[in-house]
Amino acid sequence: MTLTTVILNDPELGRLLGKRGTASDITLYNRKMGEEIFIFVEPNQEKLGAMLQAIAMADAAIVRIDALTPEIGEMLLALDMLEKRQGLIIFEGLVREQVLPVLKGTVAEGYAAVERDFNTIISKLRGFSHESKPPVHVEVDHAFTVKSVGTVVLGCVKGGRIEKHAKLTLLPQGKEVLVKSIQIQDENVAYAEAGDRVGLALKGVSSDEIERGSVLTSEPESFSVTREVELDFVRCSYFKGELKAGIKCMLSAGLSYRAAVIKDIYEAGDNKLRLVVETEKPIVLTPGDTVVIARPEVRGLRLAGSGSVV
DSSP states (O other): OEEEEEEESOTTHHHHHSEEEEESSEEEEEEEETTEEEEEEEEOTTOHHHHHHHHHHOSEEEEEEOSOOHHHHHHHHHHHHTTOOOEEEEESSSOHHHHHHHHTTSGGGGOEEOOSOHHHHHHHHTTOOOOOOSSSEEEEEEEEEETTTEEEEEEEEEESEEETTOEEEEETTTEEEEEEEEEETTEEESEEETTOEEEEEEESOOGGGOOTTOEEESOGGGSEEEEEEEEEEEEOTTOOSOOOTTOEEEEEETTEEEEEEEEEEEEOSTTOEEEEEEEEEEEEEOTTOEEEEEOTTSSSOOEEEEEEEO
């Protein structure tokens, strides 16, 4: 069993729970306990894109709430928009009753309260699971070149099974690549399944052609690569900025975080909006994917709302 958990508002917790691994604007910590592997993802929370990407990577969340601040509110709304229903809360200097008005109506209302203790947290995480998302694919979060190995990508198998020597398509690039080797926790394996965090050595592509949000799949026909994205959109009631045609925004979908422009917005019935945006660079999507629209430059809440791909 592999479980990936995002840590929010607690810069020391990752060190308590795991061994530090890959570090960038997202830092990963790993803990292997027999057949169980726990991955902890800690974003640089000063970067909105990194926070949204880290939440998207995760099966579950751990949030430390030590004050009722706009930043805490934004984190809780991001978890809600990305539908992260498995989670834990560490209350520090506050009790649940003080925070209930902020939690109410969000996924975090169902999060269990825990002490900041290794055994307690691991025990609770054992009750969570990874939800496989077809089709067969790996979402890439890091790519680099290793001497004598070549191009290596790190990511999570989101659906299906990836095997050594498989030929996969890299999207949005549309390139065919060969999986030369697969590693899980620095050990060579013949295959990896949904939920596994992997390192893949690839032939047929250079690391500088790959970016966070790229997808490796044996079923490229199941994905769309596009710059125009149409959403059934729900505007966040706390967002005070403008949303109209011509407005620049950021679009967050999976591990992609793209500059975009709103092309159209109109009423679509049932208190929903239809939002059409055009991204600066192509993005990889499947119907029903959850997308968050943000305006990082506005004061206050930067999350405009979320919707599903039509």
